[in-house]
Amino acid sequence: MLYYDFHIHSALSPCGDKDMTPNNIVNMAALSGLNAIALSDHNTVGNVRAAMAVGRACGVSVVPAMEVETAEEVHVLTLYPSIDAAEEAAAVVYKSLPDIKNRPDIFGEQLFMDEDDNVTGYEEKLLISPTSLSFDALFDLVKSVGGIFVPAHVDRHSYSVLTNLGFIPDNLDIKCIEVSKATEDLDAYLAARTELKKYSIFRNSDAHYLADIAYAEAYLECDSVSDIFRTKGCHL
């Protein structure tokens, strides 16, 4: 059994707190009793390698991930079986971002960090813009590298597939969705939306601050995170 939180932002997301360093995130996750986390910054995987290195030293599995904003302004949590796969997808995502410079005074700094939490650089392009990738095109990209496509915080009134598209397209083989922690009573939420019952539901923190990282509540019925990328998958 793996206790997880697969939606955490680092200081590379402009909205992520400066204290969201690789070591702080992984150590907070360990303190919270989590076995597996994902660093899922907006439209980038720039701090994932550092977090994975820290995770290996601390016994916390760090899944390569990225929260991508589609052309329809839908947020999608994407999880990858390897850092190489994640970086391949991230290169396409980065090219699909508009060439708008970050304004740190307005949006916050976008910090690259190494595994010792040293700041190694600043991302100049604003990461919190919609990409030019459609929801369908992003699905194909993630699938092409063996990743998992999870429409994020579907219960929210902005940046969610249910708000922006109005439905989850049936022509795509989507197996998982994320319902945010803002919806406390998941059973009641799903009871009112029978069309969502066929999906496995991820419950993540979407933490931008250390204190928001999840406690060990949501779990996966599998022994290792690599199981979630196998055909059979594992149960949420």
Ligand SMILES: [Zn+2]
């Ligand atoms: Zn989001």
Ligand SMILES: [Zn+2]
């Ligand atoms: Zn997020």
